[in-house]
Amino acid sequence: MQKSSRFVFSALCFGFAFLYIPILVLIAFSFNQSAIASVWGGFSLRWYAALFNNEQIIDAALLSLKIAATSATFATILGTMAGLALTQMGRYRGRLIFTGIIAAPLVMPEVITGLSLLLMFVSLQELIGWPVSRGASTITIAHITFSMAYVAVIVQSRLSSMDQSLQEAAMDLGGRPAQVAFDITLPLIAPSMLSGWLLAFTLSLDDLVIASFTSGAGASTLPMVIFSKIKLGVTPDINALATLIIGTVSIGIIIASWIMFRQNKRNEAG
């Protein structure tokens, strides 16, 4: 037993080193004075200064944040409805197809989703004249489509593991389904909806392939700008940008899990 636990322990150490060393190296070198990636030239914030003077990156970041916030909100609404439709609505026609297509975007290769959505937009434009041009709006629709699947899966697993007695009690007392959903079900699944929103937000902020397909000439999201820069090699200002993004996300996640952890503890104690 001793031998096997030592093996598991070293596997854990190796695995976490593998996961974290590249990120830590990237963060360390964002503070590098030297422009050569592997030579340490002393501590400096010059790449952060360069970043904030780069209007192309700032504009792309603002566009990405706007798309991410909009698409995450719609994805949460649609994904929650899909989760309700899969767990609370009993049988209906086409339910099998619905279950089939709700989880598929999770694993569908991005190039297929991107290409198929673009061709859909082009065909719609020919047929009904909408969308007039491709850009922020078409990227937003594409992001809603794939991230609502993530929200639906999160909400669905919460709904199916939840105690149904409160909702049944509300129905027995004469609550109408819509009323019960808004007064009982949605407040109970609010934490899952929030984590779904956050996941949809980060997925949208991070997507390169689907955005490249569905965007038009004008709109470039942050990943598109980053990708066109790093295709040519390592640049220190992208290191600085990466540090800012990874730092913000990590702090957000750590705070969120800490709050959830404390709430769980309080619930157990109460």
Added chain:
Amino acid sequence: MSDSKRSVIKPYRQPLGDKLWRNFVIGVPYFWLLLFFLAPFAIVLKISFATPIVALPPFTPLLDFSANASHWLLATWDNYRFLTEDNLYWVSYFKSIKIAAISTFICLLIGYPMAYGIARATPTTRNILLMLVILPFWTSFLLRVYAWMGLLGKNGIVNSLLMNIGLIDTPLKMLYTDMAVYVGIVYTYIPFMILPLYATLEKMDTSLHDAAADLGAKPWQTFIDVTLPLSMPGIIAGSLLVFIPAIGEYVIPALLGGIDSLMIGRTLYDEFFVNRDWPLASAVATLLLIIVVIPIMLFQRSQQEQE
């Protein structure tokens, strides 16, 4: 549920408001997915039979009812014929499947002991370790791939480290090779392997292990005969979560692979953006879809079994 109960007692007519609400909750996301997820595949299929032209959009219509048309149906197998005749596409498909399969296996080899260790840790340690697995998953995928460019490059950290120690004299070529693609895929997809494995290992009843040990089984025997078969659902779910998206991966071969690292996702992307051959790109996508559709159905079945 309550509907069926009531209908046994007396004929129950759903009030109009309730019916509207039900149709609304089911209909809106259903319609959205049909329009923006399922219908687009039909269009991809349609355009894969079209002929590329220099126009906007750059392909011919399939149906032509105008007076001067020689045939009303303009569908062509040319794109698919071209795919089978040019070696490039076979090599791309085969290489994508190979790289995805080997990467999935490496993820399993590294991820299994990690998931096992996390599942057997004390509750507090377990929460911290789980968060450490999930954290990279939330941070940017693109930037995590980029981090490896700085490590593996010709003047990168690994090369300068090895040269400083004196192990090598000239920098090794690591970036822009297939090895870098494997590292990139394993690195970015391993959380998808660890999490489902953890979920099944954590639920597992440890009394079975005690029973096996009491009956004289050695630890490795217990592992092979008890733990491994019981964790099969996690292995299947994790492997499919890595394998399916990895087949169509574009970013990792584009950034870490060499010019010859032909993965099908990259071939499709270049066919579309560089050569602007939309019909051929659609044919490539259709074949890729045929390759992934069986693993996707397996994935959905494994998800439903877990519920």
